[in-house]
Amino acid sequence: MKLDRESLLLYAVTDRAWLHGRKLAEDVEKALLGGATFVQLREKDASFEEFLEQAQEVKKVCKKYNVPFVINDNIEVALAVNADGIHVGQSDMEAGSVREKLGKDKIIGVSTRTVEEALLAQERGADYLGVGAMFQTSTKLDAADVTFEELKAICAAVEIPVVAIGGISNHNVAELGGTGIDGVAVVSAIFAAEDIRKATSEMKQNLESVVKA
Numbered sequence: 001m002k003l004d005r006e007s008l009l010l011y012a013v014t015d016r017a018w019l020h021g022r023k024l025a026e027d028v029e030k031a032l033l034g035g036a037t038f039v040q041l042r043e044k045d046a047s048f049e050e051f052l053e054q055a056q057e058v059k060k061v062c063k064k065y066n067v068p069f070v071i072n073d074n075i076e077v078a079l080a081v082n083a084d085g086i087h088v089g090q091s092d093m094e095a096g097s098v099r100e101k102l103g104k105d106k107i108i109g110v111s112t113r114t115v116e117e118a119l120l121a122q123e124r125g126a127d128y129l130g131v132g133a134m135f136q137t138s139t140k141l142d143a144a145d146v147t148f149e150e151l152k153a154i155c156a157a158v159e160i161p162v163v164a165i166g167g168i169s170n171h172n173v174a175e176l177g178g179t180g181i182d183g184v185a186v187v188s189a190i191f192a193a194e195d196i197r198k199a200t201s202e203m204k205q206n207l208e209s210v211v212k213a
Ligand SMILES: Cc1ncc(COP(=O)(O)OP(=O)(O)O)c(N)n1
Pocket: 011, 013, 040, 042, 072, 073, 087, 088, 089, 090, 092, 109, 110, 111, 129, 130, 131, 132, 140, 163, 165, 185
């Protein structure tokens, strides 16, 4: 199967703002050693060449740990590096067109904030959904809040797996218990940490009870 539901448990989304001179692939490897189960390369300002170079390096480390690797938004980069898939938002290409370009074997994730968007994304061939922002975040300045009730309703309405995103940390992740999510997607909770491996491993431990709750 191209996407194992369990692989979405701890979904690491990259942000080079936190590197302080280190290489992104190094920090991704620390997250993988701490137990991250899925990786998305998110580059908002990179040139095509820079995005491609980062993608090649991060893909290599994800392959070493046998963890799925997807690209945020950029289908050309996803195709060029033969990534495992892509994550798109509501203002990007819709899932049906992405599927036509990528083929049936690639993973497609779609951001949704309502049950209506979620059902449409599922119908158009999305493999999983990202739902947020669940808490306040400084990582994505245009993020808009989603209530816990809406998250619960989305999880109940769709058959495909759902990850929550936005401001999730080791302090608040337990609040997502009982919503029906399959995992959480995080940026700063792990990549801004002084000890990325430790922060990831703590998040993984905290998550065990959240996804079972
Ligand atoms: C897992 C996951 N969920 C949601 C998002 C947000 O995607 P999008 O709405 O396209 O916003 P940008 O990431 O492009 O700013 C995500 N990246 N990953």
